[in-house]
Amino acid sequence: MQTRLLGNSGLEVSAIGLGCMGMSFSYGPPADKQEMISLLRTAVDRGVTFFDTAEVYGPFINEELVGEALSPLRDRVVIATKFGFEADPSGAQRWTSLNSRPDHIKAVAEASLKRLKIDTIDLFYQHRVDPNVPIEEVAGAVKDLIQEGKVKHFGLSEAGAQTIRRAHAVQPVTALQNEYSLWWRRPEAEILPTLEELGIGLVAYSPLGKGFLTGKIDESTTFDSSDFRHQLPRFTPEARKANQAMVDLLGEIGQRKKATPAQIALAWLLAQKPWIVPIPGTTKLHRLDENIKATVVELTADDLREIESAAAKITVQGDRYPEKLEQMTGR
Ligand SMILES: NC(=O)c1ccc[n+]([C@@H]2O[C@H](COP(=O)([O-])OP(=O)(O)OC[C@H]3O[C@@H](n4cnc5c(N)ncnc54)[C@H](OP(=O)(O)O)[C@@H]3O)[C@@H](O)[C@H]2O)c1
Numbered sequence: 001m002q003t004r005l006l007g008n009s010g011l012e013v014s015a016i017g018l019g020c021m022g023m024s025f026s027y028g029p030p031a032d033k034q035e036m037i038s039l040l041r042t043a044v045d046r047g048v049t050f051f052d053t054a055e056v057y058g059p060f061i062n063e064e065l066v067g068e069a070l071s072p073l074r075d076r077v078v079i080a081t082k083f084g085f086e087a088d089p090s091g092a093q094r095w096t097s098l099n100s101r102p103d104h105i106k107a108v109a110e111a112s113l114k115r116l117k118i119d120t121i122d123l124f125y126q127h128r129v130d131p132n133v134p135i136e137e138v139a140g141a142v143k144d145l146i147q148e149g150k151v152k153h154f155g156l157s158e159a160g161a162q163t164i165r166r167a168h169a170v171q172p173v174t175a176l177q178n179e180y181s182l183w184w185r186r187p188e189a190e191i192l193p194t195l196e197e198l199g200i201g202l203v204a205y206s207p208l209g210k211g212f213l214t215g216k217i218d219e220s221t222t223f224d225s226s227d228f229r230h231q232l233p234r235f236t237p238e239a240r241k242a243n244q245a246m247v248d249l250l251g252e253i254g255q256r257k258k259a260t261p262a263q264i265a266l267a268w269l270l271a272q273k274p275w276i277v278p279i280p281g282t283t284k285l286h287r288l289d290e291n292i293k294a295t296v297v298e299l300t301a302d303d304l305r306e307i308e309s310a311a312a313k314i315t316v317q318g319d320r321y322p323e324k325l326e327q328m329t330g331r
Pocket of ligand 1 (some may be wrong): 018019020021022027052053127157158177178204205206207208209210211212214216262279280281282283284287288290291
């Protein structure tokens with residue numbers, strides 16, 4: 001497996017990481033724990049070194065899963081997790097509010113370290129910018145954790161360009177984690193140039209469009225009642241029907257390159273910048289293998305131009321998030 005450096009930080013990770021969220025959270029009931037432990041360890045054997053989780057995934061059970069699976073392989077993996085949400089005071093398993101106060105960040109770090117069964121979090125992201133806490137205080141808290149040896153690298157997720165700059169001035173940011181794919185290209189306008197200027201890596205989440213860009217979902221696909229995609233305007237049957245054009249494009253290019261739509265979607269991301277690392281999520285070994293093989297699909301300048309001009313003719317239908325969640329991004 002090829003590796004990549006996240007910006008100027010020196011943090012080296014496999015060119016494709018593994019998003020662990022869907023093993024416990026978001027896309028229906030949690031998958032079988034023993035099977036996921038085996039999948040995570042097989043991923044390491046396949047050369048994946050970069051694993052993504054968060055306190056809020058589950059909550060907690062995804063970090064526990066990652067800890068149980070990967071702590072025995074600690075020296076072969078880079079583990080990223082996230083802070084910044086707060087449990088519902090009613091005790092319900094819903095996470096509705098943000099909390100990036102320094103004391104909370106430090107408490108979350110301690111709890112995440114225990115669940116992950118490790119001594120240092122390799123990459124600790126703020127999951128969403130908290131408008132009630134100046135980013136300098138957030139960066140200062142993570143700086144303290146780095147000085148104490150509890151965290152190695154600082155990250156942000158879905159932060160706005162000014163916030164990235166302010167944070168980076170206090171504690172260098174290693175990576176920004178944003179949604180980025182052929183059907184969500186907003187980061188190209190302002191975020192990618194900012195990251196390039198500052199030497200910060202981009203970790204691309206939902207690089208397969210939450211499964212849609214693989215061609216395995218169409219307008220007639222039904223999701224489990226607990227599946228988060230029920231809430232997404234981009235996943236209504238009408239939107240899926242309209243957005244099929246993007247999958248068709250990936251399929252056409254894939255046929256020529258002897259690759260699947262998922263592999264083309266990932267290869268396209270890898271071709272954008274050498275400091276971009278996609279973290280597709282899967283609960284299935286054959287798909288993990290398929291996704292990893294995207295690193296050997298070479299898109300030529302002609303292929304990229306063709307994708308660019310065909311994609312420009314497609315207007316993606318439906319917002320990626322409901323308004324309440326979208327408002328938490330780009331701040
Ligand atoms: N920072 C943030 O706010 C944020 C937000 C969302 C996600 N994330 C992170 O990013 C990671 C990835 O994003 P994501 O899980 O939302 O979306 P994704 O990686 O774009 O897509 C995952 C979905 O695609 C399916 N899939 C994966 N590979 C496939 C293939 N080769 N063919 C067909 N289907 C395939 C998976 O189903 P199966 O399991 O059935 O294969 C799953 O439903 C997450 O695990 C999480 O760690 C971060």
